[in-house]
Amino acid sequence: LAEVSPTPAPAAAAAGNGGDDAVVLVSLYAKQQKIQPRSVSGWFQNWRWALVWVTQLVFYGLPWLEWNARQAVLFDLGARRFYIFGLVLYPQDFIYLTALLLISAYALFLFTAVAGRLWCGYACPQTVYSEIFMWIERRFEGDRVARIKLDAGPWSFNRIWRKSGKQLVWVVLALWTGITFVGYFTPIRTLIGSATQFGLGPWEWFWVLFYGLATYGNAGFLREQVCKYMCPYARFQSAMFDRDTLVVSYDAERGDPRGTRGRKIDHRKAGLGDCIDCDLCVQVCPTGIDIRNGLQYECIGCAACIDVCNTVMDKMHYPRGLIRYATQNGLARHLTRGQMLRQVFRPRVVIYTSILALVLAGLVTSVALRDPFRVDVVRDRATLARIVDEGRVENVYRLQVMNATEQEQHYRVGVSGLPGIEVAGGDELTVGPAQARWFTVAVRLDPASARRSGPGAHAIVFRTERLATSAGGRSAVTQEKSTFMIPR
Numbered sequence: 001l002a003e004v005s006p007t008p009a010p011a012a013a014a015a016g017n018g019g020d021d022a023v024v025l026v027s028l029y030a031k032q033q034k035i036q037p038r039s040v041s042g043w044f045q046n047w048r049w050a051l052v053w054v055t056q057l058v059f060y061g062l063p064w065l066e067w068n069a070r071q072a073v074l075f076d077l078g079a080r081r082f083y084i085f086g087l088v089l090y091p092q093d094f095i096y097l098t099a100l101l102l103i104s105a106y107a108l109f110l111f112t113a114v115a116g117r118l119w120c121g122y123a124c125p126q127t128v129y130s131e132i133f134m135w136i137e138r139r140f141e142g143d144r145v146a147r148i149k150l151d152a153g154p155w156s157f158n159r160i161w162r163k164s165g166k167q168l169v170w171v172v173l174a175l176w177t178g179i180t181f182v183g184y185f186t187p188i189r190t191l192i193g194s195a196t197q198f199g200l201g202p203w204e205w206f207w208v209l210f211y212g213l214a215t216y217g218n219a220g221f222l223r224e225q226v227c228k229y230m231c232p233y234a235r236f237q238s239a240m241f242d243r244d245t246l247v248v249s250y251d252a253e254r255g256d257p258r259g260t261r262g263r264k265i266d267h268r269k270a271g272l273g274d275c276i277d278c279d280l281c282v283q284v285c286p287t288g289i290d291i292r293n294g295l296q297y298e299c300i301g302c303a304a305c306i307d308v309c310n311t312v313m314d315k316m317h318y319p320r321g322l323i324r325y326a327t328q329n330g331l332a333r334h335l336t337r338g339q340m341l342r343q344v345f346r347p348r349v350v351i352y353t354s355i356l357a358l359v360l361a362g363l364v365t366s367v368a369l370r371d372p373f374r375v376d377v378v379r380d381r382a383t384l385a386r387i388v389d390e391g392r393v394e395n396v397y398r399l400q401v402m403n404a405t406e407q408e409q410h411y412r413v414g415v416s417g418l419p420g421i422e423v424a425g426g427d428e429l430t431v432g433p434a435q436a437r438w439f440t441v442a443v444r445l446d447p448a449s450a451r452r453s454g455p456g457a458h459a460i461v462f463r464t465e466r467l468a469t470s471a472g473g474r475s476a477v478t479q480e481k482s483t484f485m486i487p488r
């Protein structure tokens with residue numbers, strides 16, 4: 001019925017960050033208090049907006065890029081073909097996806113071990129879309145105080161038009177996000193053409209609305225609750241943290257005792273620390289926590305509290321950095337920034353970096369040396385073997401040739417493994433750009449060789465060569481094993 005919130009974290013208390021060991025009971029049925037974060041400006045906020053721009057330009061822009069007269073990035077599930085600029089991938093190339101997942105996982109481990117929730121604070125779609133949705137909200141309803149006042153007031157014309165204007169822009173943006181998402185799987189120009197004529201298929205409608213609704217709901221309403229209650233990363237991140245991880249920290253030794261004061265008084269003489277207890281760090285926090293209580297799992301590491309506290313310190317003519325990126329060891333042992341940064345190179349960071357570099361190098365090498373075509377050989381199951389002209393033994397196979405380039409290619413098929421074995425009829429195959437074609441290939445063995453080899457299954461090898469005469473191609477060879485049956 002209730003969950004025990006670790007607020008404030010014991011780790012913070014141990015680090016002397018001013019936390020106590022109180023346990024807060026939070027009813028899972030308690031009504032969520034709406035958080036109205038105050039806008040903030042500063043170095044970290046600029047970084048976050050830079051990343052919002054970069055990630056969104058990539059996300060919304062990529063489907064519109066053209067490459068070789070088709071969409072540059074397209075995951076064509078129907079045709080089972082994935083295009084990433086000049087790269088044509090088949091479902092058989094799924095190993096690359098595994099490598100990408102490994103790279104993402106180790107990058108996350110590495111960044112978290114070095115500087116906490118960098119991903120959450122700057123690049124996670126939840127943060128990025130919440131930031132965009134809050135920006136729109138501020139354009140219609142104003143900053144924190146104006147929004148609180150608006151929410152508390154009656155449903156006047158002013159309130160109705162501001163709320164409905166915001167909702168309208170949110171819905172349009174969410175739908176556009178849904179269309180863009182589906183545009184990675186269906187050519188976006190065709191998709192938009194169909195959407196404007198209400199001609200989308202049921203699955204396209206479903207995914208546009210589903211993704212749009214997820215964006216609208218997560219960024220417009222759920223916001224910090226996604227980070228606090230739905231995201232598993234918040235729960236297991238502590239396994240990647242240690243006392244040398246840089247995290248957003250309040251310097252309790254410097255800030256406490258807290259208290260309001262005039263700008264001109266000598267607060268040290270008055271027995272006060274640098275924290276003027278203005279509460280701005282709480283007001284800007286998108287998850288509504290007080291970082292002065294120490295490290296908490298709800299903290300997404302957005303550093304908004306650092307930016308706002310620095311502006312307060314500037315106004316008070318105190319040094320910046322009362323809230324800053326620091327390590328628990330750094331705060332406890334009064335390490336300088338240089339000393340804390342030197343602790344970055346510790347065993348777990350070196351291990352994560354090495355694994356990441358290895359997987360990355362493996363992926364790049366594998367893609368660079370990737371065969372420009374792939375051949376699958378399947379025996380014809382209808383006839384194991386048969387005797388044809390002049391007593392020759394014939395086996396029939398089906399060859400699937402997948403052309404992973406964007407030019408038409410010509411191939412020659414050969415077979416080896418038994419003396420005198422050969423491909424019957426034509427041995428040249430042609431496959432169009434980024435196409436996969438099936439060919440029926442008959443392989444024959446003369447009667448004398450068949451007698452010498454004896455009845456049974458014999459290992460053979462199909463050798464497929466891409467002819468150098470193909471457009472844009474050096475010659476390349478691939479070999480596939482199979483068996484040749486000789487009847488009794």
Ligand code: SF4
Nearest residue numbers: 275276278279281309
């Ligand atoms: S913003 Fe800085 S000075 Fe103001 S309450 Fe927070 S820590 Fe104290």
Ligand code: SF4
Nearest residue numbers: 285299300302303305
């Ligand atoms: S405590 Fe600071 S860094 Fe953490 S979520 Fe709140 S504002 Fe962001």
